[in-house]
Amino acid sequence: MLANMRYRGRLCLKYHRPFWKLYLKYRGRLCMKYHRPFWKLYLKYLCAACVISFISMFCVTLSEDLVDWFSSFHTKIDVNRIVQEFQKDKTIYENTTGADEMFKKIRILCLVITTSGHLNKQIPVVNATWGTRCNKILYVMCTDKKQPDILNSCDVKESKSHLTRKVRFMLRYVYLHYLNDYDWILKADDDTYVIMENLRFLLSFHNRDLPGYLGYHFNMHLKQGYMSGGAGYVISRSGLKKVIEGAFKENGCPPDGKDEDLDIGKCLQMAGVPPLVSYDKYGRETFHTDKVWQHFYGTVPQYLKKYSWNGLNDGGGCCSQFSVTFHHVNPQTMLLMHQMLYRTSVYGRQTPTDITDMFHIAKVLPVL
Numbered sequence: 001m002l003a004n005m006r007y008r009g010r011l012c013l014k015y016h017r018p019f020w021k022l023y024l025k026y027r028g029r030l031c032m033k034y035h036r037p038f039w040k041l042y043l044k045y046l047c048a049a050c051v052i053s054f055i056s057m058f059c060v061t062l063s064e065d066l067v068d069w070f071s072s073f074h075t076k077i078d079v080n081r082i083v084q085e086f087q088k089d090k091t092i093y094e095n096t097t098g099a100d101e102m103f104k105k106i107r108i109l110c111l112v113i114t115t116s117g118h119l120n121k122q123i124p125v126v127n128a129t130w131g132t133r134c135n136k137i138l139y140v141m142c143t144d145k146k147q148p149d150i151l152n153s154c155d156v157k158e159s160k161s162h163l164t165r166k167v168r169f170m171l172r173y174v175y176l177h178y179l180n181d182y183d184w185i186l187k188a189d190d191d192t193y194v195i196m197e198n199l200r201f202l203l204s205f206h207n208r209d210l211p212g213y214l215g216y217h218f219n220m221h222l223k224q225g226y227m228s229g230g231a232g233y234v235i236s237r238s239g240l241k242k243v244i245e246g247a248f249k250e251n252g253c254p255p256d257g258k259d260e261d262l263d264i265g266k267c268l269q270m271a272g273v274p275p276l277v278s279y280d281k282y283g284r285e286t287f288h289t290d291k292v293w294q295h296f297y298g299t300v301p302q303y304l305k306k307y308s309w310n311g312l313n314d315g316g317g318c319c320s321q322f323s324v325t326f327h328h329v330n331p332q333t334m335l336l337m338h339q340m341l342y343r344t345s346v347y348g349r350q351t352p353t354d355i356t357d358m359f360h361i362a363k364v365l366p367v368l
């Protein structure tokens with residue numbers, strides 16, 4: 001195997017035996033004229049290996065996505081099979097009257113920002129899980145595929161640095177075609193998981209005919225702050241009307257850029273569309289910028305501490321019982337969340353549908 005490998009020094013390797021056997025015993029025709037101890041020979045490589053593993057460990061602790069990437073090598077689940085199983089749903093529900101009534105009363109148009117590369121990955125999973133609970137869903141991407149639930153965005157450049165233009169394009173499209181058909185417009189990514197029933201419950205405390213928007217509230221850059229893009233945000237139809245008819249026509253409301261959430265937040269602020277309170281009466285957030293366990297364990301990225309308008313809580317205080325979104329959810333995890341939320345019940349316990357004080361009917365007042 002490694003017979004021709006040359007090492008420094010006068011170590012001649014004429015061996016034909018596999019590499020590992022070579023070091024089993026040192027007899028044989030291996031002429032070792034080396035004065036340095038054997039291990040020193042490999043010190044250089046040993047050090048390099050240590051440094052590389054240290055750096056990768058460091059990176060792994062930094063990024064949950066990297067952990068996902070590594071774990072994807074040993075946990076291969078058949079996403080398509082599970083999607084099909086979910087479509088033949090055999091879960092028994094005690095009573096979905098509360099959710100069914102809300103579905104008719106609070107109509108939500110979901111806009112999922114995605115790319116054609118995700119047509120066979122994320123999109124079928126979204127479409128089989130929370131997507132089914134939108135009153136209408138549009139997948140926004142640039143593709144040749146023609147389908148009623150795909151909004152073709154080829155007119156805007158398809159790249160991360162043109163996200164703002166993409167979102168403006170789709171909001172304008174909704175304004176032109178659907179303004180009166182839906183009460184709220186939800187913007188989500190294809191790695192956002194949305195619990196639509198809880199979103200409707202939260203929105204039942206707010207008025208679609210008043211300008212306003214809700215999401216995970218960041219306190220940076222703007223006087224009224226803005227909502228995290230990945231956690232998803234929802235704009236009242238009155239708010240949509242105001243921002244399209246007003247701010248989108250003005251200078252100062254960014255026409256394009258990569259920080260879609262900040263840019264749209266700027267436009268909404270200019271248009272006089274205020275952030276509404278989205279945490280529950282115990283101060284627990286409903287929209288979340290990361291996965292449920294990151295919020296629960298308190299292992300969210302460092303920036304969030306600085307960015308959070310309401311402050312960070314981990315453990316039991318991390319998340320409302322009526323949480324609405326989680327972000328950075330890959331297809332496997334999305335299926336798992338769906339399994340736990342909709343296909344697992346705790347026998348004999350049911351939440352009432354007539355809770356009237358869980359959320360506040362308030363605007364967030366800007367910090368002066």
Ligand SMILES: *[C@@H]1O[C@H](CO)[C@@H](O)[C@H](O)[C@H]1NC(C)=O
Nearest residue numbers: 094095096097098352353354
């Ligand atoms: C289901 O719940 C609603 C209230 O949300 C109630 O009015 C109705 O009677 C319940 N139906 C059944 C079959 O329990």
Ligand SMILES: *[C@@H]1O[C@H](CO)[C@@H](O)[C@H](O)[C@H]1NC(C)=O
Nearest residue numbers: 123124127128139147149150
């Ligand atoms: C989503 O699911 C619906 C209903 O099963 C289907 O008609 C539609 O084509 C799917 N959309 C995409 C983009 O896969």
